[in-house]
Amino acid sequence: MISFVKRLRKSEKGSTLVIVGGALPLLVGAAGLATDTIQWALWKRQLQRAADSAAIAGVYTRVKNDDQTAVEGAVSDDLELNQHTGIALLSEEDVQLPADDGDKEDQVSVALEIQKSLPFSSMFMTSAPIIRANATAASVPGTDEYCVITLEKSATKTGITIGGNTKIKMSCGMISNSPSSNSALSNGNSSSVEATVIAAVGGVQASTAWNVGKYDPYTTAAEDPYGAIDPTATEMAHCAANPPSAPSNGTIAGTNDLCYSDITQNNKTDVLDLGADRTIYITGKNANTAGSVNIHGTVKCERCTIVLTNKAIPNATAKIGTFDMQSDGQLQITAPKDAAEKYKGIAVFQDRRATDAPGSGSPNKFNGGGSQVIQGALYFPSQSVTYNGSGTATAVCTRFVTRRIIFSGNSSAENQFEKGSKCGEYGLDGVEGGRLVRLVA
Numbered sequence: 001m002i003s004f005v006k007r008l009r010k011s012e013k014g015s016t017l018v019i020v021g022g023a024l025p026l027l028v029g030a031a032g033l034a035t036d037t038i039q040w041a042l043w044k045r046q047l048q049r050a051a052d053s054a055a056i057a058g059v060y061t062r063v064k065n066d067d068q069t070a071v072e073g074a075v076s077d078d079l080e081l082n083q084h085t086g087i088a089l090l091s092e093e094d095v096q097l098p099a100d101d102g103d104k105e106d107q108v109s110v111a112l113e114i115q116k117s118l119p120f121s122s123m124f125m126t127s128a129p130i131i132r133a134n135a136t137a138a139s140v141p142g143t144d145e146y147c148v149i150t151l152e153k154s155a156t157k158t159g160i161t162i163g164g165n166t167k168i169k170m171s172c173g174m175i176s177n178s179p180s181s182n183s184a185l186s187n188g189n190s191s192s193v194e195a196t197v198i199a200a201v202g203g204v205q206a207s208t209a210w211n212v213g214k215y216d217p218y219t220t221a222a223e224d225p226y227g228a229i230d231p232t233a234t235e236m237a238h239c240a241a242n243p244p245s246a247p248s249n250g251t252i253a254g255t256n257d258l259c260y261s262d263i264t265q266n267n268k269t270d271v272l273d274l275g276a277d278r279t280i281y282i283t284g285k286n287a288n289t290a291g292s293v294n295i296h297g298t299v300k301c302e303r304c305t306i307v308l309t310n311k312a313i314p315n316a317t318a319k320i321g322t323f324d325m326q327s328d329g330q331l332q333i334t335a336p337k338d339a340a341e342k343y344k345g346i347a348v349f350q351d352r353r354a355t356d357a358p359g360s361g362s363p364n365k366f367n368g369g370g371s372q373v374i375q376g377a378l379y380f381p382s383q384s385v386t387y388n389g390s391g392t393a394t395a396v397c398t399r400f401v402t403r404r405i406i407f408s409g410n411s412s413a414e415n416q417f418e419k420g421s422k423c424g425e426y427g428l429d430g431v432e433g434g435r436l437v438r439l440v441a
Contacts, residue, residue, distance in 0.1 A: 036118040040131060043085045043114065047133040050083040051110045052439055055137035058095065058108030059437045063139055063220050066106070068097060075110055087114045090130065104138035104440055136441035139220055144197045146431050148174035148400045149222050151381055155179045159200065159404055162186035162193055162209060166409035173197035173212075177221040178404075186210065191407075220435040226379050226401060229342065231281070231309045231351060239283050239311040247272060249297070259283060259311075262291045262321065263299065268328035270297030277336070279343060280306045282321055287312030292321030295329035303336045305343035305376075309351040320354035322363040323380075327388070329367055335376025337427040345399075345427030347376030354382040362386040362406050374398045375426040397423040399431070 054075040061074035072095045079093060094111040101107065117128040147170055150159035159176025162168070162185070173196045176183040183202030186193065186209035198204050199216035239259035246262050251273040258274065259281045265272065274280055280301065284291035287310060293299075310318035325331055335347045343349055350364070357363045362384035366374075377399040378385060384404040423430075 039118060040129065043087065043116075044131050044133065046085045047083070047112055047114060047131055048135070050079055050085070051112050051133040051135035052137070053082045054078045054093070054112075055108050055110045055135040055439065056437055058110065059106050059137045059139055060218075060220070062097065062106040062108055063435075063437075066097075068095075071095060071097060071108055075108070079112075083112075085114055087116050089113060090115050098136070101138075103141050105140075105435070107136060107138040107440070109134070109136040109441075134441075135439060137437060138440045139435040140438055140440070142199075142216075142219070142436045144173045144175075144199065144216070146175050146199075146222065147172040147398065148405060149225070149431060150174075150176045150178065150400075150402055150404050151224055152176065152178040152404050155202070157404060158182050158185055160184040160198075161404070161406045162191045163406055164408035165190045166407045167191065168193045168195070168407055170195040173199060175199040175216075175219070175222045177201050183217075193407075216436075220437060222431070224381060224401065225429075225431050226346060226349075226377070226381070229346075229349070231307060231313060233313045235279075236281070236283070236309070236311040236313050239281055244281075244283055244285065244291075244311075247274075251275065254278075257281065260291065261285045261289075263293045263295070265295050265297040265299070265329070268296050272297070272299045274299065274301035274304060276302040276304065278304055280304060281311075282306065282308050283311040284319055284321060287315050287318045290319035290321040293323045293325075295325045295331065297328075298330040298332065300332045302334050304333060305336060305346050305349055306333070307343070307349045307351070308354070309349075310353070316353060318353060320351045320382075322354075322383070323348060323350070324363075324365050325367045326365075327367050330372050331366070332373045333376065334373070335427045337425055341427065345377055345429065346379050347374050348378050348380075350380045350383060352381045354380075356383060356403065362404070364402075375423075376428065377401055397426050397428055399428060 057078035058071045058075045062071050075093060075095050090113040096109040098107040098109055112133045113130055115128050115130045152159045157178055158180055159178035160174055179202040181203040182205045183200035184198055185205035186207040191209045192211060193209055194211045196213045197216055198210055198212050199219050201219060201221050204215050204217045244259045244261040246264055247260050249270045249272050252275050255277045257279045261284055262282060282291040282293060308321045310320055312318040333347045335345050336343060364380055364383055364385045366387050375397045380402040382403055385402040386406045386408060388408055
């Protein structure tokens with residue numbers, strides 16, 4: 001045995017074994033520490049993703065209901081779905097609602113902690129490290145500009161519907177405030193939509209018809225750009241003084257505001273020129289009669305707004321009329337542009353007292369004929385609008401702000417809607433957003 005030990009001491013192979021044996025604890029230790037470190041890093045990543053998701057969920061809730069309890073409930077519900085570490089939180093999640101900071105609104109901060117021992121590191125550490133994750137999300141302004149804004153709030157109704165064989169080309173975007181899973185959809189056989197963005201509070205139905213720069217589903221709602229505007233009793237004073245009647249075709253001289261019971265054209269050869277720089281009120285004959293616009297011919301007006309209302313103000317049940325432009329009708333109108341004008345940027349305004357039509361139909365219709373010019377907003381906050389694209393005219397500076405909208409048309413037409421660089425000439429300020437929910441810290 002002594003002889004064997006002497007030979008082993010002199011052998012180079014024996015020296016190698018000794019060195020390896022001495023280094024083996026270090027190798028095992030490094031491997032064990034590396035394994036535990038990788039596990040900690042994985043838990044950290046999973047916990048951070050959970051905090052990020054919970055903060056975003058909290059902001060969506062805070063936008064609708066700025067209440068601490070409601071936001072905490074949304075955060076808790078999200079964590080049940082997206083906290084995938086498999087480790088219980090060390091303490092209850094810390095949810096804070098910071099004040100608005102510049103463009104960052106409805107902020108929600110979420111802080112999470114977990115702790116769990118691992119086999120190797122626990123041999124050397126009295127306690128496992130605490131893994132922390134913090135996230136803050138906020139509602140921030142969007143940068144997209146919209147030509148179409150639908151205000152529907154019901155989750156059972158679609159805000160934007162592309163039907164028939166319509167073809168639409170926009171240098172701007174569309175947004176639907178409906179939280180429906182099909183907030184914007186295409187059910188046309190060969191329809192196509194080209195736009196910068198399709199945005200929705202709910203979902204956007206997948207379709208080969210959409211040819212857009214980006215999708216923006218489940219965003220925050222766009223604000224109604226004309227939500228503070230309502231006809232007043234003062235405006236209606238001259239309508240109340242004399243029973244209004246329908247106008248005759250021809251040119252209406254002057255610049256004073258006009259009040260009519262309705263506008264009705266029965267022939268495509270009819271031409272009604274309403275002049276310029278005035279507001280035209282369509283009031284009906286009394287509170288129980290709706291005054292509407294029905295066009296088979298041509299109606300013109302420069303720097304004007306047609307207001308569908310009722311002289312019975314503030315009667316909440318007064319009847320409000322509709323706008324129906326037939327396939328042979330033409331509307332050539334530009335909106336007032338001066339900042340002092342109450343209806344600045346609005347070509348047609350429907351009183352928000354109008355009641356929604358039952359079903360999925362649309363009581364208001366606009367034909368997109370080749371010689372039609374609408375430079376301004378079509379504002380129908382309480383009813384749907386159908387836009388029939390049967391022409392190839394470019395609708396420069398046309399904006400749609402409606403409860404719901406249906407685009408339809410034939411396959412030979414391409415209806416172009418452009419925001420244009422000079423839309424300010426028609427009183428149209430850019431409508432950007434809605435607001436987006438993003439992580440800010």
